[in-house]
Amino acid sequence: MSTDKEKIFYTITDEGPYLATHSLLPIIEAFTKAAGVNVETKDISLAGRILANFPDYLKEDQEVSDALTELGELAKKPEANIIKLPNISASVPQLVAAVKELQKKGYDLPDYPEEPETEEEQKIHDRYGIAMGSAVNPVLREGNSDRRAPKPVKEYARKNPHSMGEWSSDSKTHVATMGHDDFASTEKSVTVDNADDVRIEFVDENGEVQVLKESTQLLPGEVIDTGAMSKDALVKFLEEQVEDAKEKDVLFSLHMKATMMKVSDPIIFGHAVRVYFKDVFEKHGETLKELGVDPNNGFGDLESKIEELPEDKKAEIKADIQKCYEEGPDLAMVNSYKGITNLHVPSDVIIDASMPAMIRTSGQMWNKDDETQDTKAVIPESSYAGIYQEVIDFCKENGAFDPTTMGSVPNVGLMAKKAEEYGSHDKTFEIPGKGKVRVVNKAGDTVTEHDVEQGDIWRMCQTKDAPIKDWVGLAVRRARETGDPAVFWLDEDRAHDAELIKKVNQYLPEFDTEGLDIQIMSPVKAMRFSLERIKDGKDTISVTGNVLRDYLTDLFPILEVGTSAKMLSIVPLMNGGGLFETGAGGSAPKHIQQFLDEGHLRWDSLGEFLALAVSLEHLGKTFDNERALVLSEALDEANTEYLQNDKSPSRKVNEHDNRGSHFYLAMYWAKALANQTKDAELAEHFKAVAEKLEANEDQINKELIDAQGSPQDIEGYYWPNRELVFDKMRPSKTLNEIIENV
Numbered sequence: 109m110s111t112d113k114e115k116i117f118y119t120i121t122d123e124g125p126y127l128a129t130h131s132l133l134p135i136i137e138a139f140t141k142a143a144g145v146n147v148e149t150k151d152i153s154l155a156g157r158i159l160a161n162f163p164d165y166l167k168e169d170q171e172v173s174d175a176l177t178e179l180g181e182l183a184k185k186p187e188a189n190i191i192k193l194p195n196i197s198a199s200v201p202q203l204v205a206a207v208k209e210l211q212k213k214g215y216d217l218p219d220y221p222e223e224p225e226t227e228e229e230q231k232i233h234d235r236y237g238i239a240m241g242s243a244v245n246p247v248l249r250e251g252n253s254d255r256r257a258p259k260p261v262k263e264y265a266r267k268n269p270h271s272m273g274e275w276s277s278d279s280k281t282h283v284a285t286m287g288h289d290d291f292a293s294t295e296k297s298v299t300v301d302n303a304d305d306v307r308i309e310f311v312d313e314n315g316e317v318q319v320l321k322e323s324t325q326l327l328p329g330e331v332i333d334t335g336a337m338s339k340d341a342l343v344k345f346l347e348e349q350v351e352d353a354k355e356k357d358v359l360f361s362l363h364m365k366a367t368m369m370k371v372s373d374p375i376i377f378g379h380a381v382r383v384y385f386k387d388v389f390e391k392h393g394e395t396l397k398e399l400g401v402d403p404n405n406g407f408g409d410l411e412s413k414i415e416e417l418p419e420d421k422k423a424e425i426k427a428d429i430q431k432c433y434e435e436g437p438d439l440a441m442v443n444s445y446k447g448i449t450n451l452h453v454p455s456d457v458i459i460d461a462s463m464p465a466m467i468r469t470s471g472q473m474w475n476k477d478d479e480t481q482d483t484k485a486v487i488p489e490s491s492y493a494g495i496y497q498e499v500i501d502f503c504k505e506n507g508a509f510d511p512t513t514m515g516s517v518p519n520v521g522l523m524a525k526k527a528e529e530y531g532s533h534d535k536t537f538e539i540p541g542k543g544k545v546r547v548v549n550k551a552g553d554t555v556t557e558h559d560v561e562q563g564d565i566w567r568m569c570q571t572k573d574a575p576i577k578d579w580v581g582l583a584v585r586r587a588r589e590t591g592d593p594a595v596f597w598l599d600e601d602r603a604h605d606a607e608l609i610k611k612v613n614q615y616l617p618e619f620d621t622e623g624l625d626i627q628i629m630s631p632v633k634a635m636r637f638s639l640e641r642i643k644d645g646k647d648t649i650s651v652t653g654n655v656l657r658d659y660l661t662d663l664f665p666i667l668e669v670g671t672s673a674k675m676l677s678i679v680p681l682m683n684g685g686g687l688f689e690t691g692a693g694g695s696a697p698k699h700i701q702q703f704l705d706e707g708h709l710r711w712d713s714l715g716e717f718l719a720l721a722v723s724l725e726h727l728g729k730t731f732d733n734e735r736a737l738v739l740s741e742a743l744d745e746a747n748t749e750y751l752q753n754d755k756s757p758s759r760k761v762n763e764h765d766n767r768g769s770h771f772y773l774a775m776y777w778a779k780a781l782a783n784q785t786k787d788a789e790l791a792e793h794f795k796a797v798a799e800k801l802e803a804n805e806d807q808i809n810k811e812l813i814d815a816q817g818s819p820q821d822i823e824g825y826y827w828p829n830r831e832l833v834f835d836k837m838r839p840s841k842t843l844n845e846i847i848e849n850v
């Protein structure tokens with residue numbers, strides 16, 4: 109019998125995964141019901157989160173529950189079993205668009221005040237801030253991460269290699285990074301012995317103290333890091349790179365994580381926009397200011413706001429923009445047909461996905477003529493930029509990787525309790541003037557101090573001790589389970605890493621490491637070591653901090669298996685529960701676009717299938733639910749069959765798409781359940797289902813393909829009409845009937 113605890117929580121999110129869920133979820137619900145497992149949905153979409161934050165602006169029947177907070181609480185409990193699909197981590201332009209859509213639909217939300225002037229506006233601004241950027245993952249990730257390509261996925265890729273662009277040894281592609289006056293190079297790191305409470309303050313040249321953050325609680329053994337990126341050094345660096353890209357005739361391309369690093373990176377992005385379009389900002393500064401143009405939101409903000417100007421003024425600015433394009437280096441394009449450049453929207457080019465895509469495309473990006481070209485990948489902060497240069501150098505020396513023979517680099521990532529950079533948002537500040545930023549403890553002692561200038565970005569990161577120990581333990585466990593070497597990517601010459609190395613060395617002896625190969629190397633050396641091995645078909649576990657976790661779990665899957673959507677992404681929660689992320693990629697905005705244009709959804713739900721199998725396994729083991737285990741084993745078999753029969757969606761309209769892939773999953777799952785011998789009742793039950801699905805294969809495929817080929821209207825992007833979405837995502841009457849009768 110099911111109890112309330114024997115429940116899987118399944119998230120409703122955005123874009124590609126949102127659409128896919130409307131087709132897949134009815135199948136999952138029908139199958140799990142048979143095992144007495146309940147599936148409950150939780151809406152953590154961007155629009156849902158916005159609504160949850162503004163109940164006082166809504167009519168009673170418009171209010172939604174705060175699903176994210178509820179899930180965040182659940183994640184701390186041992187019974188937690190959450191399947192988390194990717195969601196939008198919104199940049200300002202996305203947030204503004206979502207608010208507009210909701211307002212149009214009759215939700216009386218306040219406008220997002222981009223530059224709050226009154227206290228009231230500031231409050232609204234801060235409330236929207238809760239839904240902005242990477243607002244979901246850090247809340248749910250109450251554990252460290254274990255991401256890897258499952259065996260059948262790897263085998264599939266070896267037999268059906270994805271395309272890999274050739275690499276030439278004279279490629280001009282390279283990474284440009286600051287390496288001085290940035291966060292890594294100015295980093296100061298301290299491990300506190302005792303619990304403390306620190307204050308962050310700015311002291312100006314006259315000794316006036318301004319408190320930036322009154323209180324940050326620290327636990328015993330916690331590591332804190334502080335560092336500053338100099339605005340002057342950044343601008344100078346960007347100017348040099350623009351010039352150098354022009355000289356070398358390569359594309360200028362900026363790669364950062366303005367969504368996840370939602371405070372620091374939009375500021376850096378804004379400087380890049382100002383530098384590239386320097387003449388426009390110098391000549392028309394006043395006008396742009398009056399229009400409220402904010403380059404931190406990308407050049408697109410300027411382009412759309414100048415539309416409000418009288419024709420002659422607009423034409424003048426447009427001519428000056430054109431001059432910047434002509435005189436500057438070519439920009440990497442996001443969409444050359446629509447003229448959308450790398451500098452248009454900060455959420456269009458996100459480093460974890462964008463750098464691997466470039467590396468897979470011979471180190472090239474798209475230029476304005478829709479051709480690929482060598483590129484200068486500008487990654488201002490130097491903390492991790494070196495790893496990408498190392499991959500580029502490796503490809504220049506050895507040519508592209510061969511997916512048919514290459515090994516694998518799974519990851520064990522430190523991320524629990526908002527570890528490291530990804531927890532720094534509320535401790536990141538754009539500095540108001542010349543002076544010092546210092547961190548002062550309860551006793552009144554200065555813990556760290558930095559000299560700063562106006563416009564510098566200062567930040568503090570925290571990493572708690574318990575997650576570090578858990579992470580070391582997880583690394584040892586994975587090394588034991590696989591027999592593969594595990595490498596901690598830590599640089600003894602970097603302040604934070606030096607503190608972590610001490611802890612790794614302290615905790616390793618507490619685990620059984622007998623016979624295991626566990627090493628510590630700087631990220632660049634670890635990259636070289638792993639690349640040499642991967643080329644020879646060998647596997648190497650990367651054990652990294654939070655940012656490298658993010659970068660590597662897109663990079664290696666994209667090189668190895670063509671996409672990070674096919675990753676197994678497990679987060680063993682520190683209090684015993686399980687968070688199962690679906691793949692390691694995002695919500696694939698291009699996919700919803702294609703669906704709206706031509707009714708084809710190329711989203712591959714393999715990540716969901718894999719997550720569901722481990723979620724059921726976890727539930728079965730936690731609650732001694734044998735049936736859940738049978739479902740899980742059968743789903744594993746179905747997943748293998750799905751891969752072997754190549755049932756992933758095609759990319760082209762009028763061919764098998766996401767909905768068709770769900771049909772095959774259901775058929776293989778039902779077949780595997782019918783064929784298993786552990787639970788005769790379940791076998792009997794699913795025998796009939798499998799037979800019906802098999803008998804109707806052609807008819808179902810026909811109905812699913814017939815639904816494609818025309819524009820789709822789901823009455824919205826961020827908050828579509830769900831009835832309509834169900835309708836469009838379940839166009840096969842035959843399939844629906846069979847599923848309803850499971």
Ligand SMILES: NC(=O)C1=CN([C@@H]2O[C@H](COP(=O)(O)OP(=O)(O)OC[C@H]3O[C@@H](n4cnc5c(N)ncnc54)[C@H](OP(=O)(O)O)[C@@H]3O)[C@@H](O)[C@H]2O)C=CC1
Binds near residue numbers: 457710715
């Ligand atoms: N865990 C999370 O919640 C995450 C959320 N995000 C968010 O996702 C959004 C998009 O981010 P972006 O950087 O574009 O990265 P994505 O991973 O969403 O997209 C990059 C490309 O990867 C491919 N891809 C990703 N998932 C799938 C899938 N299931 N099936 C097939 N192909 C897939 C697509 O390639 P192709 O176009 O060739 O088909 C897609 O265009 C942003 O809002 C970002 O903040 C990003 C990462 C993780």
Ligand SMILES: O=C(O)CCC(=O)C(=O)O
Binds near residue numbers: 246
């Ligand atoms: O939370 C986000 O914005 C992105 C998360 C991500 O890219 C990842 O965890 O791999």
Ligand SMILES: [Mg+2]
Binds near residue numbers: 659
């Ligand atoms: Mg990522």
